[in-house]
Each structure stands twice: as structure tokens, then as C-alpha cells.
Amino acid sequence: MIALLLALGSSLAYGCADFLGGLGARKAHVLRTVMIAAPASLLVELLLWPFIGASFSAQTLLWGAAAGVASAAAFALLYKTLAMGPMNVLSPVTALVSAVLPVGVGLLQGEHLGLAGLIGLPLALAAVVLVSAGPGAGSVRPSRTALLLALGAGAAIALQLIFLHQAPSDSGVGPLIIGRAVSTAVTLIAAGLLYRRLGTEKPAYAMSATAGVLDSVANLLFLLAARSGDLAVVAVITALYPAGTVLLARSVLAERIHRGQLIGLGTAAAAVSLLALT
16 A cells, blocks of 8 residues: 555656646757756755655666666757657557556566456556547558557656666665666757757746656555555556646646546546555
8 A cells, every 4th residue: 555655646747847847848948848857856856865764776777777878868849859759659559568567577576466456457547548638639641650659668667666676675775876877868968959949948946856856656556566565556546647747737727638638537536446455
């Protein structure tokens, strides 16, 4: 139950971070937004160090750095995918892949689910697709390139979660600090190489920094959840993050929640209830 609650918190924090990051990216080039969010995220993890602790063994450095590279790749592939569109088809593909791969890894590592889990897990995967799909999903077919990029983005997100899970359980926030330092460095290098293409618009500093803080909270909650529960369950609950984005868009931007998304939210509630029984 603790792992489930932590995973739900992680999912909510990811959804809020994506919402704020998306709003920030409307005001300036997305790299300008991330240049604010990434250091803010790293700062939070450094501030958590004295309270939670951190160790930096060879295994922690290896898996943390791998998670950082995967995070940077996920960011690049995800925004390229959504830029190509159609979003209402590609977004569910990305979310589903980001959930399925960690589930497979967890089961291969010997995790076992009871009857409630065997029913709840497929329901949760279906909810991921329904919640992240927009109106008219499937009405426009994506190109082969866009579909491959969506698969790649989902795989990169999944690898980030898997690599964090592989880090030693006694490493505290060490993997997060290493991963964030690596992804921040990659982002700043990319921004430097593409400086002339970033435009002159100023980023939304407060919004971007808050997105970074929430992303750190989401990573921490996922790490704690994965250390206290099954990766298969924790990953699929975390992948429900589009639900938080959808609800915020409804309350802040007055965007309509479509029938399929409502069904997805109900399916997610049922799936979480079943997974709680495991």
C-alpha cells in the first residue's frame, strides 16, 4: 500500500510537472524552459541529500548516469514526436511503452502478481492509453517516422525508470543527483550548440523552475516506491501521469475532458483499487 501511494504521488507530480513545462514551452523555446527546470531540479535533489542521504558507489554512478542519459534522450524524442503529431495518437503510444517495458522487466526479475494484480495491471495499461488520448484518436494515421520516434520516446522514459530501479537500494538520492547532473549537462550542451535557434523570448522562470521541482519530487517518489514495492506495479501506476495533466488542463485552462478520457480516469481508479489488493 505504501508503494502504491508513493507511485500515485509520483504520477501526480509528473503530470503537474508536464503541465507547467508545457505552458512554459509555449512562452519560449523548450530548451530555454528546460535550462531553468533542470538546474532547479538538481538543486532540490542536492537539498534532499542531508535528510535522505546519498552514496556514490560504482553501481550508483553507473545506473544514475545511465538514467540521466535516458532522461535526456526521452526529452528530445518526446518533443520531436509531439511536434510531428498527431498528438492524440502518438501520446498514448509513448505512455503505453513507458509502462509496458518496466512491467516486463519486473516480471522477468521474478515479481509475482496475485489474481487482483493480474486483472488490475491490464486495466491500468488500458487506462494509460485512454487518459492520454485526445478526441478523435485514430482518425489521422501518423507517419512511420513519427511512430518510431514515439516508440523511442516511450522506451527512453521506461529505461530511465528501470535504471533508477537498478541502483543500490541504500544509495539514497545518489542516483537522482548523478542522473540529473548528467541530463542537465546534456541539455546545456544542446542549448549551446543550438543557441542561434532558441529565439529571444524569455522563459517563464517561476513556472519552469516549479516544473523542475515537481519533476524531482516525482523522481524521488518513484524511487522510494520502486524500493518498497514491485517495479511492475509501481511503473504502470506512475505511467498514469497524463491523468494529472488532463485534470489540471480542465481546471486551469478550462479544456474539455472527453468521453474516452473520463472512461480512462474511471478505469484507472478501478485498476488502482485492484492493485492495492496485491
